[in-house]
Amino acid sequence: MRFSYSNRSKPRGGSWESAPEVLGEPAVTREADVVVIGGGISGLTAAVHCAQLGLSVIVAEKRAESVHRGRYIGIVPKGADKKLFAKRWLRACGSRVNEELLWKYIDRSASALDWLVGLAEGSAEAVPCENIFREKEIGAMPGDHFLRPVGDRYRSEGGALALEILEDALARLGGALCRDVTAMELEKDETGRVVSFFGTASGMPCRFTGRKAVILAAGDCGRDEEMLERLSPLSLKAGKNGSRNTGDGQKMAYRIGAELDGLYWAPYFGCGAFSPYSFYFTSVNRDGRRFMNEDTSETAKARHCMNQRGGDCAFAICDDKWYDELCAGRSVTGGPSTMPEPGLTRGEIEAECGENMFRADTLEELAEMIGVPADALVKTAARVNELAAAGEDADYGKRPALLTTIERAPFFAFRWGPELRCTFGGAVVDADMRVYDPDDEPIPGLYAVGCCAGGLFAVGYPSVLAGSAMGSAVTLALAAAEAVAAK
């Protein structure tokens, strides 16, 4: 028997495996061609595109306001080496991804970003983040973009701007965004087609009907500890949790008979639990010991940190030269999420790091401030200085250009730590984002997009292209809308 997870396989003891309490007759009812559950980046993208394709659409959103904290959108640019990209993604994800989904992302993400920017009608632009391109070092490929406003029509930037643009476009196209609406249970008609959801609207029982389709876009399950324990236990190791979603889409999909990703769901870790940056300087654990090459991807650094004693934080250690070294190292290293944006002054970076930056006249004092053994920190600094003098990191293989010394007082420590950003795991889908049951049959009327859909990330955030969570969410949500409209 093959391994799968659905309401026909062995229960995993999750409370979501039983249906929620019946709420009584709906006091609020709404109907459209398409109902989208979740007004985040994937849900709004699907909704706007459905509206462009002539369908009436309602987005049901749990929250009273839009919430977004992602910054970068990763797309595979025209002219990129697509085969190399695919090879690296597959390797990074343990060869366990749905290659049809991957190739749709690869082939269509550049035009998806053009589509998103086009919705802004000249009032936003997508700027490529060149400094993250580190193919030779960590296999990261270019294509990461940052959205920023042009003129004063929009106020935000990054992922928040994407939401602002999408909400604006949805309103222009006549779609409805209904806030304070929580979907709780999907419903089928007598033919077995998913046609509606039952939930609450401002606390009142409600039913929203999607005549052609219901699209699940309720995000990840990072805020549901019980789901993490059973489906993504590694996620619980991060000291900080940046996710806001409780796996509602996956829970509803499970109960309506969808197959969910079978093995453990992939966590996406960043390093921003304390200071926003992890830098490339020598990092030490709570024992004052260096433990990794500090010049790898953010996800890898977070994982290495979690494997240390305590595991909630590490300290990037540097000396009085740190700001000059940071500026010099920028041409070698990259990665907007581990390094401050170009142009930030020393004072601005210090202010951002706040109480997570420590400064002392001696290494012994610094060790005391950050709570690590002084002799170990002094020993680590001596070893790092030795490696820098030799011009080779014989311990962990950091590139010579990034080997710095720790010798000139005052000394500094920046505390950073792993944070969970979201999980990737959900309904098994095809490249039209149709949700499947355990017999490999699509469930009529049901689609899933964004973190609600499984199959693309498998074991972890691959770090082949920064911003690929939002990049793939937009690309594949467009595909879902087209598939719905084609029905």
Ligand SMILES: Cc1cc2nc3c(=O)[nH]c(=O)nc-3n(C[C@H](O)[C@H](O)[C@H](O)COP(=O)(O)OP(=O)(O)OC[C@H]3O[C@@H](n4cnc5c(N)ncnc54)[C@H](O)[C@@H]3O)c2cc1C
């Ligand atoms: C700190 C941080 C930084 C990040 N940085 C990046 C980055 O730079 N680049 C990148 O690509 N990704 C980044 N991410 C990840 C990215 O934000 C997610 O991958 C992306 O938002 C997923 O989109 P989504 O539409 O699936 O989910 P979301 O954007 O989370 O949207 C889901 C929506 O569904 C709503 N919802 C949930 N349950 C229900 C329900 N029952 N009924 C109705 N509505 C519901 C939620 O309120 C939410 O608005 C970051 C995440 C964090 C936390």
